[in-house]
């Protein structure tokens with residue numbers, strides 16, 4: 001039965017103590033020939049979390065999912081599911097399901113047969129099987145399509161079948177590898193909302209892979225940012241966006257906006273920087289720099305200004321288009337002054353730091369340049 005779990009009580013947790021993390025990965029390494037796909041990954045995913053692995057192509061996202069699912073064996077390290085060590089346990093004996101990017105549906109079967117398949121293999125009696133399948137179909141809003149062949153469905157509908165097929169098993173953890181990658185933008189956005197909704201409803205822990213930063217920010221409880229087989233930072237969407245710890249995270253989530261001042265790499269988000277009018281006084285406690293406007297990019301809701309700074313480097317400033325664009329400043333080549341609040345600038349390291357829990361540091365603005373607090 002796909003029941004609504006009580007608040008804070010994820011479904012299908014068996015008899016394991018509630019305090020155990022859904023997934024705990026320690027020292028996980030995987031190499032393919034000379035390629036280090038994972039170079040010592042540490043990760044804890046809590047029960048009922050919507051957890052996202054975000055990173056560029058080749059960063060190791062799929063490898064990490066396949067190791068958690070048991071399709072691959074690590075060279076070193078350990079994987080725990082709900083407190084149980086499963087590193088050498090075969091996939092079918094792990095309480096985990098995977099939704100693949102290509103959905104991997106059985107084309108000769110109907111929608112209902114696809115969804116019931118795993119239950120049939122487990123020899124669940126037919127009436128119960130059908131009941132569960134129809135509940136799952138309802139959850140993904142496909143009621144009434146159970147008799148269709150999967151070849152007669154749209155991309156979004158196939159995606160929903162794949163999801164229903166996975167949740168009907170009530171796995172402890174559901175792994176989703178770019179499940180929306182094949183859909184167009186509009187459908188993708190719709191499905192993002194529905195996936196979140198389904199996840200909240202069933203309470204299953206989701207580990208969701210994407211390389212789309214907006215998708216990650218809008219859907220997740222927490223995000224891990226992967227780069228070349230390493231986790232650079234783990235945190236809530238607000239943390240990783242507002243307090244990127246490394247240059248890579250700053251650049252991968254949003255516009256990187258990195259400058260070097262006093263021997264440090266500093267990042268400031270574009271919307272935190274103010275383009276000052278000619279006679280405007282900068283707000284107290286802000287850093288002011290001067291430069292030359294190089295580019296003006298109108299993108300509808302806002303305009304981006306690319307500024308070459310006199311002190312070296314460039315910054316992008318984003319400004320909401322409250323006025324018609326013709327009324328906003330924007331003559332290329334003109335001299336500009338910009339200001340940002342001192343506590344909105346963060347020192348970032350150039351690689352993954354030693355402590356994933358530690359956040360970026362603000363600047364106290366007492367000295368020249370940008371001192372770490």
Ligand SMILES: Nc1ncnc2c1ncn2[C@@H]1O[C@H](COP(=O)(O)OP(=O)(O)OP(=O)(O)O)[C@@H](O)[C@H]1O
Nearest residue numbers: 032035037055056057058059060061062063064211
């Ligand atoms: N079976 C394999 N044999 C050899 N190399 C592999 C294999 N699987 C993955 N790799 C390599 O390991 C690295 C990580 O691959 P992985 O598929 O985990 O990346 P990813 O983050 O999922 O990328 P994408 O966003 O493109 O799906 C890549 O350099 C890839 O080429």
Ligand SMILES: [Mg+2]
Nearest residue numbers: 061062063177
């Ligand atoms: Mg992949």
